[in-house]
Amino acid sequence: MAPVFSSGPAAGGPRSLSKILDAARDVLSAQGYPALTIEAVAAAAGVGKSTIYRWWPSKEALVADALAEIFRAEEIPDLGDTHAELRHAVDMTIDNYANEDMATSLPALAGGLLPHPELMTRFREAFLYRKRENIAAALRRGIQRGDLPHDLDIDLVQDIWAGTILYRRLMTGAPLGTDLAEHLVQLVTDTPPLLPTKKQECAQ
Amino acid sequence: MAPVFSSGPAAGGPRSLSKILDAARDVLSAQGYPALTIEAVAAAAGVGKSTIYRWWPSKEALVADALAEIFRAEEIPDLGDTHAELRHAVDMTIDNYANEDMATSLPALAGGLLPHPELMTRFREAFLYRKRENIAAALRRGIQRGDLPHDLDIDLVQDIWAGTILYRRLMTGAPLGTDLAEHLVQLVTDTPPLLPTKKQECAQ
Incomplete structure (x- = not known):
């Protein structure tokens, strides 16, 4: 951009x-x-x-x-497949933060700009708005298809996805592999794997 | 500490x-x-x-x-009430990052230490291990009570909680109020509010 x-x-x-x-x-x-x-x-x-x-x-x-300039925020193609589109969204976010320079510099930059609202708005413009709008479009398609609840909290989903990925990369060092990507997608598309007991209850 | x-x-x-x-x-x-x-x-x-x-x-x-020295990481008392104990855990995390100095400095510190594994380990010792162990103890009590699934991914829950809270504070500026705290607890204790449709299916 x-x-x-x-x-x-x-x-x-x-x-x-x-x-x-x-x-x-x-x-x-x-x-x-x-x-x-x-x-x-x-x-x-x-x-x-x-x-x-x-x-x-x-x-x-x-x-x-x-x-x-290298932060991925592209439009997510309409694949007619909600799971695949959300996986694209999560993989894009993982890809951004897998880059060590991005993962270490962005939070430091944000921390330095937070006390300056006008600069913080420009920071969000550069790193959040377009990515969030493109991911929101994919989530809204999932809602229209009936794959996601109509009152899904689209902002919270995105905070959970990006927050978990960045926190793992920067703080805990836990892996950012396929398992994490699938867990984060299923948190939205399915009774999440966090909650297998609930899932079993539904199946009975 | x-x-x-x-x-x-x-x-x-x-x-x-x-x-x-x-x-x-x-x-x-x-x-x-x-x-x-x-x-x-x-x-x-x-x-x-x-x-x-x-x-x-x-x-x-x-x-x-x-x-x-001021990072909250206390033991979570056994209240015999899983929801209340997890809310204590989430509120403790919100409290830590509501502090602007903590929210802006910790990620900058982590970013600076990430290329130095020995220092990063000491950083995690200061800011993650004790808090995570105390929250894990509360989650394990919830599992023992049958309130949470026996194979709950305790590490992922903690990455989601802390990651979402820190990301909101530092990046998006979205509120860290009661709504967020309840959403984050219910993500674990209940079919999450992200997924009302699934919940309705279970109730039928």
Whole structure:
């Protein structure tokens, strides 16, 4: 997506923009978010520090735009199969956070921006809104097909999915494999595997 | 709990330890995690910078110990009531992350420590293990009472609870009120409110 933190179009035009965002991701992978400096990104991109500061007010803004460019938030195709579409949604989220730079930098960025509501809104615009709207569309198709309850709490489902995945990646280190993906989908499509006893009651 | 990152006991003894950790929390609240410096904490505590460095190898370690001291992870009393005990567990987690310093600093700390397995283990020791063991004990009581399925995935339940709460606090800004707490408990104790259609099927 178009950079949301850049004060846009730079002296050097789009080519220089893309070179700087590439360089920011390279430095991020090599040094980690806390150690990343605008100087290092400028050197890696072969531009002056002042060029970067003309476009981005801060390191946070630059890293946010660099990560937003590779953050998956695509539309989920209508497959006529609710389970497959929701699995696409969960896999997309797992894919985003499997990237260590994304998993470590996004929460640090959000923490730094939280006290600044205007910046936080732009952060959500870059990383949440489009992804959530596209996943909501898939959930609404599932409701229309009668596969999901009509009063499903679509926002809560998405908070549970993204929250569980990010928490595992960042905090507990538990695996993000197929088992987790299926559990998270079934939490919505089926009496969840958390609750086999209830499921057995229904089957009797 | 006892500081897990401190190389303690300090020259100044426990009184000086507690003064430094208090000062670290004050500076954290006033300036936020990214801006916090060891210098500022030393000045606020009235000790030399070198005293702090004798105990803690880094800013990350100092902040981790300062937050661990106020992180709720208490044993959940046996109330003979599974719903009430799980609500205690969820409320404890909400309480931890309702604290803005905790919600913004913990993920940033975890992100910084993730590439260092030994430090990450100490981080988990300070913030996860005791809380998870105490909540697991409450979940196991629920299983013994027959209120929860015998093969409940206790780790996944805890990842869903903490992940959803932290994600809302840090990323989406959605409320952490009674509604959320009840939803998260009922996700485990009952056919969840996410799934009213399934519930109706069972009732027929």
